[in-house]
Amino acid sequence: MTDRIAKVVVDVPAQETNKIYDYLIPDQLLDGLVPGMRVVVPFGPRTIMGYVLAIHNHSERDNLKELANVLDVQPILTEELIELGKWLSEETMSYYISSFQAMLPQALKASYKKSLHRLAPIEQDALNTLFDGRDYIDALELLEHVSLRQINEAIKRGEAEWDYEVASKGKVKTIQMVKKVGTLDQFDQYLADLSRQSKKQFQLVDYFLGLEEAVPVKEVLEQNKTTKQTLSKLEIAGCITFFQGEVYRDPHQADRFTRSAPLPLKPQQKQALDKINQALTAIKNDVFLLHGVTGSGKTEVYLQAIDTVIRDGKQAIVLVPEISLTPMMVDRFKQRFGDAVAVMHSALSKGERFDEWRKVHRHEVSVVVGARSAIFAPFDRLGLIIIDEEHESSYKQEDHPRYHVREVAIKRGEYHQCPVVLGSATPNLETYARAKKGVFTLIDMPDRINDSVMPAVSIQDMREELHLGNRSMFSGALKEAIQARMDRKEQIVLFLNRRGYSTFVMCRDCGYVSECPNCDISLTYHQRHDQLKCHYCHHQEPMPKTCPTCESDSIRFFGTGTEKVEEALNQTFPEARVIRMDVDTTRKKGAHERLLKQFDNHQADILLGTQMIAKGLDFPKVTLVGVLAADGLLNLPDFRASERTFQLLTQVSGRAGRHDLLGEVIVQTYTPEHYSVELAQAYDYQAFFNQEMALRKAYQYPPYYFLTLITISHEQLLKTEEVARTVVKLLRKHLSDEAIILGPSPSPIERIKGRYRYQCMIKYKDEPNQKAVLKKIIEHYEPLKRKENLSIQIDLNPQQLM
Numbered sequence: 001m002t003d004r005i006a007k008v009v010v011d012v013p014a015q016e017t018n019k020i021y022d023y024l025i026p027d028q029l030l031d032g033l034v035p036g037m038r039v040v041v042p043f044g045p046r047t048i049m050g051y052v053l054a055i056h057n058h059s060e061r062d063n064l065k066e067l068a069n070v071l072d073v074q075p076i077l078t079e080e081l082i083e084l085g086k087w088l089s090e091e092t093m094s095y096y097i098s099s100f101q102a103m104l105p106q107a108l109k110a111s112y113k114k115s116l117h118r119l120a121p122i123e124q125d126a127l128n129t130l131f132d133g134r135d136y137i138d139a140l141e142l143l144e145h146v147s148l149r150q151i152n153e154a155i156k157r158g159e160a161e162w163d164y165e166v167a168s169k170g171k172v173k174t175i176q177m178v179k180k181v182g183t184l185d186q187f188d189q190y191l192a193d194l195s196r197q198s199k200k201q202f203q204l205v206d207y208f209l210g211l212e213e214a215v216p217v218k219e220v221l222e223q224n225k226t227t228k229q230t231l232s233k234l235e236i237a238g239c240i241t242f243f244q245g246e247v248y249r250d251p252h253q254a255d256r257f258t259r260s261a262p263l264p265l266k267p268q269q270k271q272a273l274d275k276i277n278q279a280l281t282a283i284k285n286d287v288f289l290l291h292g293v294t295g296s297g298k299t300e301v302y303l304q305a306i307d308t309v310i311r312d313g314k315q316a317i318v319l320v321p322e323i324s325l326t327p328m329m330v331d332r333f334k335q336r337f338g339d340a341v342a343v344m345h346s347a348l349s350k351g352e353r354f355d356e357w358r359k360v361h362r363h364e365v366s367v368v369v370g371a372r373s374a375i376f377a378p379f380d381r382l383g384l385i386i387i388d389e390e391h392e393s394s395y396k397q398e399d400h401p402r403y404h405v406r407e408v409a410i411k412r413g414e415y416h417q418c419p420v421v422l423g424s425a426t427p428n429l430e431t432y433a434r435a436k437k438g439v440f441t442l443i444d445m446p447d448r449i450n451d452s453v454m455p456a457v458s459i460q461d462m463r464e465e466l467h468l469g470n471r472s473m474f475s476g477a478l479k480e481a482i483q484a485r486m487d488r489k490e491q492i493v494l495f496l497n498r499r500g501y502s503t504f505v506m507c508r509d510c511g512y513v514s515e516c517p518n519c520d521i522s523l524t525y526h527q528r529h530d531q532l533k534c535h536y537c538h539h540q541e542p543m544p545k546t547c548p549t550c551e552s553d554s555i556r557f558f559g560t561g562t563e564k565v566e567e568a569l570n571q572t573f574p575e576a577r578v579i580r581m582d583v584d585t586t587r588k589k590g591a592h593e594r595l596l597k598q599f600d601n602h603q604a605d606i607l608l609g610t611q612m613i614a615k616g617l618d619f620p621k622v623t624l625v626g627v628l629a630a631d632g633l634l635n636l637p638d639f640r641a642s643e644r645t646f647q648l649l650t651q652v653s654g655r656a657g658r659h660d661l662l663g664e665v666i667v668q669t670y671t672p673e674h675y676s677v678e679l680a681q682a683y684d685y686q687a688f689f690n691q692e693m694a695l696r697k698a699y700q701y702p703p704y705y706f707l708t709l710i711t712i713s714h715e716q717l718l719k720t721e722e723v724a725r726t727v728v729k730l731l732r733k734h735l736s737d738e739a740i741i742l743g744p745s746p747s748p749i750e751r752i753k754g755r756y757r758y759q760c761m762i763k764y765k766d767e768p769n770q771k772a773v774l775k776k777i778i779e780h781y782e783p784l785k786r787k788e789n790l791s792i793q794i795d796l797n798p799q800q801l802m
């Protein structure tokens with residue numbers, strides 16, 4: 001018996017359709033259909049897109065419907081990716097369809113067109129005239145002219161029906177091409193037949209006789225300085241033919257790069273590369289943690305390891321955080337591997353991204369450099385996965401499916417039996433803990449290339465400045481240092497953290513910040529009740545009028561924007577040329593790249609920016625890095641706040657003095673005694689790790705405990721609270737006694753788009769039942785979700801606790 005049952009996941013992201021449906025494969029599709037292709041299937045009254053996961057020879061059900069059509073000629077998901085998608089759904093508690101769509105470029109999502117199909121003459125006049133000899137009318141056009149009631153009546157009378165057309169959004173770009181088809185005789189004949197032979201015609205015949213491949217028409221015309229009209233004569237004579245050829249929209253054309261050769265490695269690089277190469281030849285799926293200080297030459301190690309992989313005929317994925325996927329980074333890979341590299345990031349247009357993906361899909365490239373979703377690159381002979389800056393929180397997707405790229409990489413590494421390399425100067429605490437336990441293999445690169453020293457970090461106590469009467473954003477030391485760089489014609493990077501928002505309360509006089517007595521995080525100000533709240537455990541207290549430690553009344557919110565700083569810079573240093581880089585100035589396509597280029601060409605003295613300038617930048621003339629307020633990050637209501645501060649301070653410091661000139665770093669803060677500030681100053685990752693681990697243990701946070709964050713949101717406050725309370729009750733009842741359940745309490749961002757938000761948190765060590773319990777809870781609230789738009793979001797191992 002032939003296999004004619006297709007197992008299909010349908011394009012309806014909802015709990016009740018989150019299953020695998022059986023469809024009958026019609027005769028005409030039997031030959032071509034394989035798992036991993038997109039199909040069009042009837043579903044209720046509609047037709048929709050679906051993914052074929054498998055093809056079987058029997059079904060548990062009868063009366064199966066037939067597939068309507070196939071959208072692909074080649075499967076777009078490999079067997080590995082099909083399994084990975086299923087796994088991803090289980091791991092993250094997401095719908096199958098969301099997982100598969102997360103793995104593919106946007107352009108492969110289906111678009112739906114709805115139209116009315118006339119089956120018989122229509123009684124209703126207006127509607128009948130509208131058809132005017134046509135059989136289909138687009139729904140949008142239709143509704144401009146007739147009412148929905150009229151349409152429904154016609155459908156009831158059996159005169160018409162809705163028709164749904166499914167199309168793939170992805171457009172392949174084509175250009176007009178030409179190629180030789182005639183024989184030598186035909187070309188001779190052509191010349192003989194010409195009434196008046198021109199030099200141009202000889203030239204063209206000569207050109208085509210020497211040409212084996214197809215070329216763009218435009219190129220032929222340019223090279224031969226001729227017109228389309230002249231060229232067409234050859235086509236009429238049957239010597240050449242025109243056709244539409246596929247081209248890629250290529251934003252990083254390889255031909256503009258000069259190739260770079262591998263550098264002779266320093267001993268620490270060589271030792272790192274050797275370990276990775278050993279795993280490559282042994283075909284082992286070791287996970288390495290490459291702990292190398294900023295400027296230690298990690299990227300060169302990646303490049304040379306990839307070289308081995310390519311020479312083996314295998315493929316490599318390199319993940320880089322979106323914000324550090326700068327032109328500089330891309331250039332380094334393009335310079336080394338040229339056309340063998342595809343680049344995927346969000347600054348590309350939908351079409352460009354689709355084209356880069358197709359290069360991978362067709363195995364025309366062996367390396368992908370990309371942001372998070374590049375982990376799903378459809379390679380079939382994966383030899384190496386690299387995650388640079390592995391501690392970056394953007395590696396966790398904050399929307400369905402809420403996956404962490406590290407876990408996906410390890411999963412793919414197991415399948416392909418290939419090594420995974422996690423690189424960072426400031427590894428994520430959980431990763432480092434796993435390396436210490438021997439789960440991952442630790443490789444250290446403690447020195448900078450050329451033994452250039454790490455720039456000296458000095459800490460400016462902003463409380464002192466205030467007491468000295470300095471109310472500006474710049475400490476005396478920073479002002480002086482900026483001026484000195486301006487005089488020496490060197491460059492300055494100023495960093496302002498603006499992630500999150502300014503809801504914590506701090507005393508400007510003594511640096512006091514209100515903290516939760518139970519949770520070791522700062523309290524969040526809630527205007528509605530003029531209260532400070534802990535959003536983990538629901539502890540609350542009134543907003544203090546004066547500072548509890550020093551009784552000063554300068555206790556208030558914290559935060560400034562980049563624009564304000566730019567203004568202040570212009571006032572203090574009127575002659576300074578400032579480039580501001582934040583979400584506002586980089587919204588336009590290519591703006592990011594242009595601003596960096598300007599800075600690199602020394603068209604500005606100061607680069608002022610947010611997170612996006614903390615990473616991967618390498619400017620020889622930068623000798624001063626200033627951090628305007630370390631406190632913004634330190635006091636986010638998140639147990640990882642200290643870790644993020646340490647990481648960020650280390651990263652920004654790494655931007656200074658990377659070449660011949662000596663670098664200096666100035667960090668301004670109201671809490672200079674905080675260990676994450678002090679230890680970042682000392683570049684002491686080990687000490688930071690030890691201290692932070694002790695706190696994590698004491699307050700029961702990862703890596704000692706696992707976390708699950710549940711966020712409930714609804715338009716009404718009372719309903720939100722009520723559901724949150726019930727959820728907590730259900731969790732208490734069904735989870736083990738060892739599980740710690742915190743909350744419910746308002747989320748740090750209490751209201752988004754008119755919806756209230758409450759959250760609760762589960763801390764646990766081993767809770768095999770958890771997913772089943774959570775699933776039950778979700779199912780229980782299914783009716784309310786549909787009726788009242790209640791939402792319950794579950795984030796396993798959350799990275800953002802907002």
Ligand SMILES: Nc1ncnc2c1ncn2[C@@H]1O[C@H](COP(=O)(O)OP(=O)(O)OP(=O)(O)O)[C@@H](O)[C@H]1O
Nearest residue numbers: 263264265266294295296297298299300449616654
């Ligand atoms: N073996 C080498 N010989 C000479 N120069 C090198 C060598 N390896 C790397 N470099 C140079 O040293 C600089 C720092 O190297 P690289 O950018 O690879 O470090 P990194 O560890 O990736 O830095 P970061 O984490 O700060 O981005 C670069 O300019 C690079 O070209």
Ligand SMILES: [Zn+2]
Nearest residue numbers: 507510547550
């Ligand atoms: Zn105080």
Ligand SMILES: [Zn+2]
Nearest residue numbers: 516519534537
């Ligand atoms: Zn608390």
